[in-house]
Amino acid sequence: MSRIKFFFEGLKHFKEIGTVTRSGTAMCKKAASFIPADDKVIIVELGAGDGVITKHILRRISSDSTLIAIELNEKLYKELLDIQDDRLIPVHGSAEELEAILSEHHIQNIDHIVCAIPFIVFPREKAKAMLQTFKRLMKPGGFFMQIHYAKNLTSLYESVFGNLKTHFILANFPPAYVFVCRKSSERV
Numbered sequence: 001m002s003r004i005k006f007f008f009e010g011l012k013h014f015k016e017i018g019t020v021t022r023s024g025t026a027m028c029k030k031a032a033s034f035i036p037a038d039d040k041v042i043i044v045e046l047g048a049g050d051g052v053i054t055k056h057i058l059r060r061i062s063s064d065s066t067l068i069a070i071e072l073n074e075k076l077y078k079e080l081l082d083i084q085d086d087r088l089i090p091v092h093g094s095a096e097e098l099e100a101i102l103s104e105h106h107i108q109n110i111d112h113i114v115c116a117i118p119f120i121v122f123p124r125e126k127a128k129a130m131l132q133t134f135k136r137l138m139k140p141g142g143f144f145m146q147i148h149y150a151k152n153l154t155s156l157y158e159s160v161f162g163n164l165k166t167h168f169i170l171a172n173f174p175p176a177y178v179f180v181c182r183k184s185s186e187r188v
């Protein structure tokens with residue numbers, strides 16, 4: 001999808017999409033950079049949009065890895081279908097249904113999550129419950145990576161994961177943050 005089309009889709013569904021600009025190259029590279037390049041991994045991307053980060057993740061992961069890209073907006077989801085890669089499973093659905101989506105694909109646990117959904121739209125308790133489910137589905141040692149335009153939700157992620165590192169991507173338009181939390185090795 002062109003930047004212009006994304007802009008109009010973002011305007012039309014601003015509450016759901018949370019932006020009128022998709023991630024720029026610097027953000028996409030940063031988001032993919034946390035994934036270990038040589039390991040066989042199962043990655044979930046939540047709020048994949050038109051696939052701009054998806055393509056960078058696919059460039060990064062090993063040939064035997066899997067990427068499940070979940071997108072709520074139908075028009076954006078259809079763009080994911082144009083990405084020809086056997087490792088990619090595009091899903092039209094909500095991050096809230098992650099556990100059911102994984103079980104449909106006979107997947108119990110995942111390694112890492114790359115998330116861009118606008119968590120700010122969810123009531124805090126609901127957002128926390130979603131994050132706790134994501135954490136439960138992740139393998140110990142896996143990371144949860146979230147893109148945000150502001151730092152006001154850091155305590156939410158810290159309260160669930162117990163740790164958080166913040167990266168500021170000045171080169172993105174608009175400049176944005178990447179929060180990275182790691183699931184500790186003990187099963188919680």
Ligand SMILES: C[S@@+](CC[C@H](N)C(=O)[O-])C[C@H]1O[C@@H](n2cnc3c(N)ncnc32)[C@H](O)[C@@H]1O
Pocket residue numbers: 016017018019021022023046047048049050051052053070071072073076093094095096116117118
């Ligand atoms: C900020 S945009 C990011 C799009 C793309 N990943 C990027 O970086 O340009 C957030 C995306 O999350 C999607 N989204 C919002 N709520 C969602 C949900 N509950 N489940 C899945 N996707 C969701 C929106 O439709 C939108 O495409």
